[in-house]
Amino acid sequence: MIPHLLAALVLVGTAFAGDDCVLTRPDVEGPYWLDGSPERSDLRIEGDGPLLDLVGTVVGDDCLPVSGAWIDIWHADDEGDYDKGGWSYRGHLFTDAQGEWHLQTVVPGMYPGRTSHIHAKVRGGSGITLTTQLYFPDLPENETDAFYHPDLEVLVRDVDVDGNMAAEFHFVIEDDGVEPCDGDINGDSRVNVDDLLAIIAGWNDPYTVDDLLTVIASWGECD
Ligand SMILES: [Fe+2]
Known part of the structure; x- marks a missing residue:
């Protein structure tokens, strides 16, 4: 099995x-x-x-x-x-x-x-x-x-x-x-400025510049 x-x-x-x-x-x-x-x-x-x-x-x-x-x-x-x-x-x-x-x-x-x-x-x-x-x-x-x-x-x-x-x-x-895509921080099936803002809003939490780069690299629709 x-x-x-x-x-x-x-x-x-x-x-x-x-x-x-x-x-x-x-x-x-x-x-x-x-x-x-x-x-x-x-x-x-x-x-x-x-x-x-x-x-x-x-x-x-x-x-x-x-x-x-x-x-x-x-x-x-x-x-x-x-x-x-x-x-x-x-x-x-x-x-x-x-x-x-x-x-x-x-x-x-x-x-x-x-x-x-x-x-x-x-x-x-x-x-x-x-x-x-x-x-x-x-x-x-x-x-x-x-x-x-x-x-x-x-x-x-x-x-x-x-x-x-x-x-x-x-x-x-x-x-x-289908799994959600990387960078979709707010889970709206898109990767865009809203995800960057979500990261920045939680900047004191465990987010890094690498997280921002992940969002930008995967910018666009999730599919
Ligand atoms: Fe309530």
Whole structure:
């Protein structure tokens, strides 16, 4: 059996037992998404909490893992406030060769009208972006949230006495098996000045002149 297929079957066996890799349902974007978040998988801010350790996969509707998938995350802080002018609790990351991803952050606080939720955009090589939200089980506020859906709940693996949580979520997206191109920092399937600006905006993060040169060298449409 080829390794690629074997890996997919392992994923199916663990994450989608009895499932047919049904596309993850979309949910509203809301008003607070910002283009060009920094690439990072650790959004934790010292003193905030409880902590959330979230792992998962991205697979296509053929159940095969999607490597290099772009996942953009944004959510409120533990008080229920968004950073509307900066990048706190905002970031993007990419799946590895097995379609797996790992995010460290905090459990978002609630704000009027909304239960606790994490916003996400996910895109593989097809260029089709899934915009959705993740939720937490057993919150009374879920019942009165207009956008909550049980299919979008994370699977909680562990919660300690302080509320620190380990959980997982598995995205199923439309995908044609083509990996996103290098230099597409903001994941819009184009490499252009917006990607340069995204790099410069996160200049104190691990970006270098080489990253700028990578963008310029791959300028144009992703295909
Ligand atoms: Fe929100």
